[in-house]
Amino acid sequence: MIHATLHQLIVFEATARHGSFTRAAEELSITQPTVSTQMKQLTKSVGLPLFEQIGKRLYLTEAGRSLLVTCQAVLKDLDNFEMAIADIKGIKQGKLRLAAVSTAQYLIPQILGPFCQQYQGVDVSLELTNHQDLETRMINNVDDLYILSEPPQELNLEIQPFLENPLVVIARKDHPLAGQKKIPIKRLQGEPFIMREMGSGIRRAVQQIFLDHGITVSLRLEIGNNEAIKQAIAGGLGISVLSQHVLNLDPPNGEFTILDVEDFPIQRHWYVVYPKDKKLSVIAKTFLDYLL
Numbered sequence: 001m002i003h004a005t006l007h008q009l010i011v012f013e014a015t016a017r018h019g020s021f022t023r024a025a026e027e028l029s030i031t032q033p034t035v036s037t038q039m040k041q042l043t044k045s046v047g048l049p050l051f052e053q054i055g056k057r058l059y060l061t062e063a064g065r066s067l068l069v070t071c072q073a074v075l076k077d078l079d080n081f082e083m084a085i086a087d088i089k090g091i092k093q094g095k096l097r098l099a100a101v102s103t104a105q106y107l108i109p110q111i112l113g114p115f116c117q118q119y120q121g122v123d124v125s126l127e128l129t130n131h132q133d134l135e136t137r138m139i140n141n142v143d144d145l146y147i148l149s150e151p152p153q154e155l156n157l158e159i160q161p162f163l164e165n166p167l168v169v170i171a172r173k174d175h176p177l178a179g180q181k182k183i184p185i186k187r188l189q190g191e192p193f194i195m196r197e198m199g200s201g202i203r204r205a206v207q208q209i210f211l212d213h214g215i216t217v218s219l220r221l222e223i224g225n226n227e228a229i230k231q232a233i234a235g236g237l238g239i240s241v242l243s244q245h246v247l248n249l250d251p252p253n254g255e256f257t258i259l260d261v262e263d264f265p266i267q268r269h270w271y272v273v274y275p276k277d278k279k280l281s282v283i284a285k286t287f288l289d290y291l292l
């Protein structure tokens, strides 16, 4: 490996991530023959094939997978080094990798706007997904910070709450229960319902409360996207339980209403978390302070 260059490792990491020479070349703004030459030289230095090609896609060999882990650690360390040097120079500069649960899309961009204005050298990537995916990302140490409502108990995490994230029953404005007060939860029995996908924290919370009260709703549709669920409610397909924040950008007299069902809202929080043994980068620390 003594002859491998840093550039080859960067090209390898991008190729492995995309499973394609062409897409790696596009991302790095170099030509595809340059990528394949660099990979040939790196393969020679390692002494074993790094990829195998099946159809159009490249798959990592065992040696390739092992190199990728090393490569990601080296590149992350270099990123951290660059951030530390910039910090010594009095500049906040570098990459911030955030991953958040779906409903944070209604909040995090508004926080990131002024943050990025204050720290113009910071380059942010924000991955929005559900709780199950986020847990996998934490285990694989993919991001700097995670924003979610149900921190997994089994991981050793640093956890800080920063805002309420209540779950409410959302219906179309003309729903027969709209405007009624203290609706007993039993009235939801048999209601056409739109549910989030497996792996969603909202789905888990909803299933738990219905189970606790012996309620069975009539599952009309399962969708992995809060905005699409809103469209389904607006289309008259049924009601749903979502974070109150999904209505943040809707006008107060818009097409939705929150039903005043007893035992709702389900009170929850958003937490910002990261593995306890993780050394936060300068930029991640700056964002954490800003957020809190």
Ligand code: PGA
Pocket (backbone or CB within 6 Å): 101, 102, 103, 104, 129, 130, 131, 132, 148, 149, 150, 165, 196, 199, 200, 201, 202, 203, 243
């Ligand atoms: P989910 O989480 O995307 O996993 O359902 C959203 C939330 O807890 O607000």
